[in-house]
Amino acid sequence: MPFLKLFGKNKPNTPQSFVVVGVDSNDVVCLRVETSDGNVKIVGAEKQGIPNGSVILGNIENPSAVLMALGECLDRLDKIDENLEDAPKDMVFVLSGGNSLGLMTAAKVRRDGTKPLSVKELDLVYKKTTEASLMKMQSELLVQKGNSEIDMELVTSSVLYTRLDDKNVLNPVGMECSTLEMAIFTSFAPKEHLKMLNKLAKSVGFKLIGQGYDVFSLVNTMEKTDLENINYVLIHMGSDFTNVGIIFGGGLITTKVLPVGRDHFAKEISQELGIAYREADEMLSKYSSDSLSESENLMVRNALQDVLKIWLSGVELLFAEFSGIKTFASRIYLAGEGFDVPDIYEVLVTEPWTKSIPFREPPEFSKLPLSEISVISDLSGKATSLEWTMPATLSISFLDR
């Protein structure tokens, strides 16, 4: 019964300890997490660089390089502390906006108002809504990528709300109504990509217990925090994309992705300063942590300027793409490695780009480091920068299944 499952029944067992793996165009990141009493402890956090071009917009183009980096990370995780319990053998992969898609589908059904809603009827509505979400996903693929025939697989399906005769109801089983409205959030990822993740997990001797769409996981995790978590916008700036999620009523409504991320800034530094990409990437990291000399700082800052303008223009364009949304919530949360670069954060916060976007009020920006999320404790001390937030929240999603 999928509908019952969505409402928290038939909950499968979540292992006490597992590894969350994120793969982006620059690195493979691994988190060893342990769960207890609804909380998550990160006991190990490791990352390993991969050659440029090995992963493009979330798609693994060079499986050997990713496998090698994954192996390195896991080896290091194994060595973190001999006192820890046996190494986990379950693995969860992060799906990012680079190649995955998340959207909301709402459906309305007219019915005989005298009959109580049965699980079977709700199941049917849920099934039909899911089918509609597949069609919607294909439409979105056509709009974004010009091709609706990409073989995608459903990864996440979550009921956002059920509304009986225009009233929100948490559990509608047994209730009577003339109109039933159901909204679900679904996320999809390319089937080939999911197969590849399965292969990777097997190759390192792990069992793949699931994949999760990162924006969805973060939204779920936000519910457990004291932060503003009802209406907000989430901007996740990854290595080669910027993904924007729109959240209303605590539920993720839609996402759109701009294929420009932190890598593009590193590439520009590489070009401008005539240095290798890896060196430029390292320089950008040092720039972000304010550990460059004054002259190097100046060189990097100058190299970033043109890309900053283009990226910001892209963000503005991206918001304009949400043309079905009348007004955006004014709270904007920022996550992802891109926002570790101070200039990117500053240009987003200070430039007047928001004036052309219908925000309800002048937007307020907040970075979302893991330290803001109390249900996750970082015992490793390594997951401090913004790039760890998204993969870490995936563990909460798995705790909630």
Add this chain to the structure above:
Amino acid sequence: MTRVEIDLNEDIISILNKLQNINDTGLDLYIPVGAAIFDNILNLKLLRKEMEKTGHVVHFITDDEVGNTLISMLDTDTSTSFMPEDFGNISMSSAGGLLSKIPAILGGLLPKAKVPAINSKALLLIPLVLALCAFGLYKRAGTLRADIKIVVASQSTARSISMKVKKDAESSEELSVLGGKAVSAVLVEKAESTTTGEKLVGEKSEGKVTIFNKTSDEVDLDEGTELNFDDGDEDLVFVLTEDITIPAIYEKDPTDPSSVLVPGEVEADIEASDIGAKFNIDGGETMGVEGYKRSELVAEVVEDLTGGKSETRKIVSEKDKTDLSTSTLSKVTAGAEEALKKNLSVGQKLIEGSSLVSIQKETYSKAVNEEAEKLELVMEVTVSGLTYSEDDLNDLLDKLVAKSMPEEYVISDEGRVVEVDVLGNTDSSILSSVEADLQVTSKTYVVPNISEDDLKDRLKGKSSQEAERIIGSLKDIRSYTVEIRGGIPLFKKVPKDIDKISIEITKSDD
């Protein structure tokens, strides 16, 4: 209007950097099939928006089907509706939304064909025309060829690897050992040096002395008894050349109690103990006698001693031999590697500093102490050195680099640069004629591993457009051309006979 072509993998930032430097306001942007920019419509929208800011108008031109769909949608309202789908009474069979608009969008892109009417009289000629055409087409079909040129993206990879070359060993990537071979040569070197040894030659002085005995006893002196003359600077030694007996002192007149005493005396032959003119002592000079006081025995030179003389002559010294041998060996050693290089075969490389020189034979013109102004040497040596084959080194490097290289890539034969540094003989490295530690820096280019045979199999029988799509979908392609020659016009396809398909894969220069 300026025509600009972009690469398959160019991203939006790189393309904008390229375009914004062009002065022309009208730009035709040619985008290859499968280009990365078609990953998301926002790339095209952002490109257009940014170019408009600088007063440019960009026309997108591509053969990519997906790309053309995206371009056609640039001005279409693609907004997403968040209104609930109305399922009515749950018997919903399809959803609305943008998907329903697809045929309309794609329909406009499809070409329309017109078929002309055929004259009925001409129908009679059809069988003949068809037969002629069939024959012509049959002949022409045999000429069908496909020439495919693919430029693949290349990525340079530099590695610095420590390895050991071992004589007569098998190469092993696990041990980082490169099998080496010895090379040898026999060299003959002639050399000459001026002798530095000296020898004193001459005659001994000789003459007669009278030896006076002032003792009361007769004295016998043997041949060889030394007589000493003090010339003020040194004692000069003479020797008796005969046995003599000198009578004792006696009274001149034994009968006279006051008679004077007269020393006994005898004349004897003497010669100097050494050569040299300094021994030519004047007559009348006196000498002491070994073992006797002058008050007992004293010798007086009778006449000037003569014949003493000496002179210095050049001779070969042991050092002369050693020095000549050392300098000749150095000279041979300095030229040894050049001599070895003449014996190398094509592709064989000598490890500098690995040469060992062994002396086989030395022939000197004079022996030690022999008088000579010059000394000549003929030295015969064997030189051996350690070599490796460039091909073996490249093979080993390929295997070592391949260890850390993804399966989908191979090392290109083009553009390889290999630098070999010999680490020398230190505490931590060895350099000899049988073993040498090297630090090899290799810069190679990695290109996608495209099997020509597999690609031919995939392409055979395909239309030009299908072939382009297949090639365009290959990983890391920079550009390509598909030229189908010969064959039947309008029915040109890649030949099914793979021998008639030529594929040339080169790496890009950037």
